[in-house]
Amino acid sequence: MHLYAPKIQKQTTGLPINNDCQSLHEESDLDMVQRCLNGDEVGMRGLVERYQSIVFGLCYRMLGHREDAEDIVQDVFLRMFRSLRNWDQSRPLKPWLLTIAANRCRTALTQLSRRPTVKDFAFETIADTQPITSEGVGEEIQLALEKARPEYRLCFILFYQQELNCSEIATIMDCPEGTIKTWLHRVRRELADHLQRRGIRPNVCPELR
Template sequence: MPSTLQSLVDACLVGDSTATAAFVARFRGPVFGLCYRILGHREDAEDMAQETLVRALRSLDRWDRDRPFEPWLLAIAGNRCRTLLARRYHRPKMQSDVSELADPRPDVNAAKFLAEEIELALSKVREEYRRAFLLFHERHLSYEQIGQVLDCPLGTVKTWVHRARKEIVSQLHSRGVVHEQRDAVRRT
């Protein structure tokens, strides 16, 4: 199996099926993760991830080798997701299954508890803010990459991420999450 990305791409371009399978295995995680964070729906994300990988594999010859590969691939994923979002814009909004009641046992599983609180807070944040925030903090994309993926200016991305942070922090604060968390840390 080709070891470097360049040789993997070369092998895919000549139709090497082992290389193609390796390509899919290598990039399915980041692509699916991105799609899931943009779409917030597992099955739609899987569909778009499949479509992204197929499109990327079919247009590998158009990848500019002087530029990093992953942003190019993620930009394709962003395009696919945006197309899907544009078509489903009038669908009912996603609703979180997370309860409005705070978990009374934060120290049982602090990480899980915090994740649930973040999910709940995120469900109340505007969609654009939520996407930008998750792409930056959870997917670790740069502001430039997020701008490419969401097709908006860098300044806008920054504003969205900052606003999302403020809203989430204020929700965590108002729900007393921080105090409980600190107490849990102190107890351990």
């Protein structure tokens, strides 16, 4: 029995689904890629719609900033289109795409770290002075994640948000599975300590019950 049920892919466009789009959603990744390679705009659009939420979720959680994440997402898909001929069709598309996204996020984090920012100070000041609200509970995790090492952060996001297993994460991050388990354990420990310091417990926050 699984603790975290897999997410259901939602139709985010809000448009009526015609037969073409319906068949597009049923197409395999390989067929979509072939359509993209043939210059089919509908195929490209379908591929973006299929994976944009996944890629954006990773970038948004990694960077902690929506606009930065949006830039990275578009860059990731453009790079994917450029490199689509090099994709090994015997392997699934999603880990390959997430690898591109993870690499782009790490590059962006390196660039962002060189920029001076007052975000940390301001956020910590607010966090330390204001009581925890129901909306703030999720932000506490994000705050603690931004303090963690980038590889811990990526590992945590891939595991809990992308719902990949340790073997898949090891493939994406190009490191042994045992290392992933160690990183996962350490980041959980850091986050648990952070929550404890902030006094977050299920009996304190009713929304966690």
